[in-house]
Amino acid sequence: MSTATPTRAVSPLQGIGLVAEREIMSKLQSRAFVISTLVLFALALAAVMFGGFAAKQTSDTPVAVTSDASAFVANIPGLEITTVDDRAAAEKAVSDESVDAAVVADPASPTGFTVIAKTSAPDGLVMQLAERPTVTLLEPDTTNPGLRYIVSFGFGLLFLLAASTFGGTIASSVVEEKQTRIVEILISTVSTRTLLAGKVLGNTVLAIAQIVGMVAIAVIGLIVTGQTEVLTLLGSAMVWFAIFFLFGFILLASLFAAAASLVSRQEDLGSTITPITMLVMAPYFLVILFNDNPLVMTIMSYVPFAAPVGMPVRLFLGEAQWWEPVLSLLILVASCVLAILVGARIYDRSILRMGARVKLSEALKG
Template sequence: MSTQHTGTRNGAGAPPRPATETRPAAPRFVESVSLIAGREITMRLRSKAFLISTGILMLAVLASVVLGSLLGGQSEATKVAVVGSAASAVEGNAELEGVPVDDRAAGEQLLRDGEVDAVVAPAASDPLGVVVIGLDEPPNGVARALAVTPSVELLEPAAVDPTLAYLVAFGFGIVFFMSAITFGSTISQSVVEEKQTRVVEILLSTVSARALLTGKVIGNSVLAFGQILAIAVLALLGLMLTGQRVLLGGLGASVIWFVVFFAIGFVMLAALFAASSALVSRAEDVGSVTTPVTMLVMIPYVLIIVFNDNPTVLAIMSYIPFSAPVGMPMRVFLGTTEWWEPFVSLAILLATAAAAVFVGERMYRNSLLKTGARVKLGEALRG
């Protein structure tokens, strides 16, 4: 008796089916980091607020350089009418521009017409042999320019003008503070937003928490570093175009060190901002957990403004990782460092940044999927 085989699932008439279903391979760590970092960069570059704030910051830097050149430049020489032999007292004086006249009456007429600010005429009774004539008030500026002053020597001359040192310290401090706070807040808001909307659960089904954190840190670090580099290039270019080459020579090395220290220091701060933000699930609670990190950024800013002329405080700041990005470049500008000191400080900063990234990654990974109440620090570290 013959049997007839009907088409079954695995029968000859059915199409062949693979033994196992194939799933798309999960992206590797480097690919995941690249995708997340690119997403962070793209989102920021598409933000009008970010572009406008960056443009305003660039204009502020350029304006400060130009105004510094105008305010710090030499003022125009004061015009004075010079009578006869009094020309020898004015000749060679960079502060005065002599206008020769035939006699005292001609000089006084120019003074009344507003052509000159004073008249310098011979005077036999004066010890200097000249008299300075003003219109309605004593021409003290002209008198000071003609005054004979003794030579002055300093036992310990300052290498840098104190006012200039303060301005440079303020510049380093405000740039570091504003960039760290701006991009640190961006990272914090991004972490909490993804956690609050449960988007992070979808992301973690594809990439690891380590890749997610690394991508966020790298993406925002690239933007912050690019902004700082643009500020440095714009400032140096402005100094060159405005003819402030003396200042450029002393500021160039310190700006380069500032960029290097900032790049590493920001990675450290970015990891801490992301890790602390993962402890909460609501945007309203971000400030409470990121306050310690914010204080670590604010303290160097305050110290560099208050103690920019204190070598002891600056020396201590240059070796503390959270203040080294400001303290060490400032000491390089002042010329108070040995050649090896920036490298030692940089090594300390690198080690601290590595430790911060390690601890931050552990806190971030252990807290990311915990919603509701704030995650305690000990719990985030233990897992």
């Protein structure tokens, strides 16, 4: 009497598609996921709009200036100048509080002028009027420091939120299926590696969709607020960010799923995915603290876990050569393939082992 060998009902590609569809639909049917995504989009739009309107707001200081003192303030930015006839008219404007201060010619003053204020000296204006030596910069900044920080913060935060959210989703899903033994039913139809591939694919689609949505919102916000120059500078950097994020997330998702397969309870999940979570958080803090450090940013550009943040920021700042993103992407793709192979090995040899946590060395050895 012979025993028939069970056969799987679907091909690997069909299985990957079915598992990916299951992952996507389960998230889209989750009210918490939909609401959190909409809130995230709303916050992103509000941040871009606020930044644009704040940049448009002028904080010019109203100053009264006599005609014979106009030369002293001619090249000072940030002043709303009102020309008056003489010192008496300047003093009246200050007294009426129609201006914050006045600048009048004064031959007796060492500087040739006098600043008139009502109750206290306007420190900002005085500092602007102070004589300063000519400064020659050998390596001047090509990007506004404030804009550099905002863009670095944006790329870092976007990567952190998307990678941690969907990476955590994959890990929780793996443990839930293992704890409820649903995985035993699933692998009766598809192989463990097909199941892993479907999970990674489904969550990658969701993560990329969220990234594209955030980028679209940023573009719309920049256009509405008239920040077309910033949009022009960000264009290529955002495209590269999406490409790098795709492979970077696949790498991390494979590791999240593999780490989750080592445990059988949700309570034990935190201890296994903490190292991977640290890898996700590291680029965010590094780019915030060292966005003005060329050496750190260059190293980040070639480290697979940090490249999705480091390289787009350097491209935006104009600090990367044309060949650098290509080389960095090749390194990331190679690391991604390695992570998939290692992750699939761990997942395949741990997903059906219940009870105590499976040691990493045991999972690798089989």
